[in-house]
Amino acid sequence: MSGVHVDRDACILCGACIDACPFGAIEIEESQLIITDDCRLCGACIEACPQGALSMEESRGAGAVDPDDYTDVLVFVEQDAGRIHPVSYEMIGKGLELARSLGQKLHCIIAGDGIEEQAADLLYYGVDTVYVYDDPALRCYRAEPYTAVVCELVQDIRPNIMLIGATHVGRSLAPRVATRLRTGLTADCTSLDVRENGELVQTRPAFGGNVMARIITPNHRPQMATVRYKVMERAKRVDNPHGAVIKRTPTSELTSGIEILDIVEAATEASIAEADIIVAVGRGACNERCLALATELAKKLGGVVGASRPVVEQGILSHTQQVGLSGRTVRPKLYVACGISGAVQHVAGMQGSDYIIAINKDRQAPIFEVADLAVVGDVNEVLPHLIELIGGRGGHGNRSAS
Ligand SMILES: Cc1cc2nc3c(=O)[nH]c(=O)nc-3n(C[C@H](O)[C@H](O)[C@H](O)COP(=O)(O)OP(=O)(O)OC[C@H]3O[C@@H](n4cnc5c(N)ncnc54)[C@H](O)[C@@H]3O)c2cc1C
Structure with a gap:
């Protein structure tokens, strides 16, 4: 189980490695050095050995595959009651860019019940193949059946890269798929690039x-990444789609421990992620x-109010208004940062933001x-001026990003 190799010919059983091991993971049994399962691969024993008898075993890890057997990019398209989540179009945009730079194809998988029309429409975003699983068991997202169909498609078509939106659904699905396929997953990526050899950075x-960590998955496929909404550019619609829709029938029974009795639409707050002006x-x-001035300015501009984390932590504004790493990612046309340091x-x-x-x-x-326009001054004075300047012009109205 350990990844430390012992060269029995070189080892003189001096015990230096036993003294150096902080985990007590080395023993001598029947005149042989044994590395036990307590080994944490810290390498202290290797450094301590005066004979150079210990080394780290070259391991490609369990489930390692030949990357050459995998090609193309696959995007999971999320839908809810037939409405495609806009992050899926962003994944398609990025997927197309990655696939084209490798001279490969972009495929999508969409699962649901009665979603043929939505599947066909995806072709208008430049997708080469849309794989559709249309089955009553897939009507709403449930982890087990969705994981089953995604895994069976991946095992069939062997994509090199798989992208999933970091939504509630994506955050539930992606780790399950990665675990079942024994591959790596990088969550909440902010940038994705591909090397000539197909490695996803x-x-x-x-x-x-x-x-900013740069992570690669050299020995396992597909290379899986999730990306938050509004981080990538949305794919553009094309006039002449060239791709094909392929209907798939699940090969296994789609069972789940969750039975859906009824669906009640929850009241949804307008998300700041959709706002054009913040x-x-x-x-x-x-x-x-x-706060009153910022709210008035937002209203006049037809925008919404956002916040940095301390404002949310003080309970002044809600978490749904927080912008940043542990809040929402936004890409409005205009972002006015008032009294924010820029951490x-x-x-x-x-x-x-534009x-x-x-x-x-x-x-x-x-x-x-990061500002296009820097105003050095006290917000208490600057905001009233801005509001006055805008005067009666306000109310452009926010447009939805979808
Ligand atoms: C894991 C982690 C995740 C985090 N996630 C987030 C996140 O999602 N979003 C987020 O915002 N932060 C996040 N933070 C916190 C982040 O590090 C900063 O602490 C935070 O962004 C600071 O908020 P701020 O700019 O409002 O406050 P401050 O850093 O205190 O800055 C206040 C600014 O206001 C200016 N100012 C003060 N008075 C006036 C005035 N009268 N007129 C004009 N300017 C004035 C000051 O010059 C200063 O630049 C996170 C931190 C960690 C460790």
Whole structure:
């Protein structure tokens, strides 16, 4: 089980490795050095061995496959009552870019009940093949049947890359599929690139957003990634679709421990992720007057109010309004940051905005590095001016991103 190799000819049983092992994972039995299952592969024994008798075994890991057996990109298209989640179009946009740069194809899988029309429409986004599982058991998302059909398709068509939106459904489905297929999964990627050899370079924030980790999955396929809504560019509609829809019949019985008795539509709040204009308030603008001014400005512009995390943590605005790494990712046409310093975790959620206005009294504030227009000043003074400037013009109306 251990990945440490012992060269029995070189080992003189001096015990240096036993003393060096912090996990007590090395023993001598019948004049032989034994590495037990307590080994954590820290490598301390290798460094301690005076004979160079220990080395790390080259392991490609359980379930390693030959990457050459896998080709093309597969996107999981999420639908709910026939409505396709907009993140799926963003996954198609990115999937197309990755597939074309490798000279490969882009396929989609969509599962549901009575979704033939939606499946056919996906071809208008440049998709090469849409695989459809249309079955009453797939009417609503349930982990077991959805995992079953995704896994059976992947095992059949062997995609090199698989992309899934990081929605509630995607976050439930992706790890199940990855575990069953014994492959790697990188969640909440902010950027995806592909190397000439087909390796997917998956970038995502790590250590609270202070480091951007670049992750590869060299020995397992498909290379799986989830991406949050509004992080990637949406695929454009094409006039002349060229692809094909292929109906699939599940090969296994689609069972689930969950039985759906009734479906009641929950009241949904308009998500800031859909907004074209966001006026966001930070700690520097979270007094009552500033909040009222920000709300008035948002109203005049036809936008919504967003917030940095401290404002949400103080219970002033709701978590659904938080922008950033642990909140929502947004891509509005206009983002007005009021009294927000521009911490990496906040910027990660709004830097894709088309135009950023930042108001901050500190001219060194990092938010100015991503701002198109920097206003150095006190929000209490700047916001009334802005509102006055806009005057009676307001109310452009927010457009939905879908
Ligand atoms: C794992 C992790 C996840 C996180 N996720 C998020 C996230 O999703 N979203 C998020 O926002 N943060 C997140 N954070 C917190 C983040 O690190 C920052 O602490 C936070 O973004 C700071 O919010 P802020 O800019 O409002 O406050 P501050 O950093 O305190 O900045 C306030 C700013 O207001 C300015 N200011 C003060 N008074 C005025 C005034 N009168 N007029 C004009 N300017 C003024 C100041 O100059 C300052 O730049 C996360 C942190 C961690 C560790």
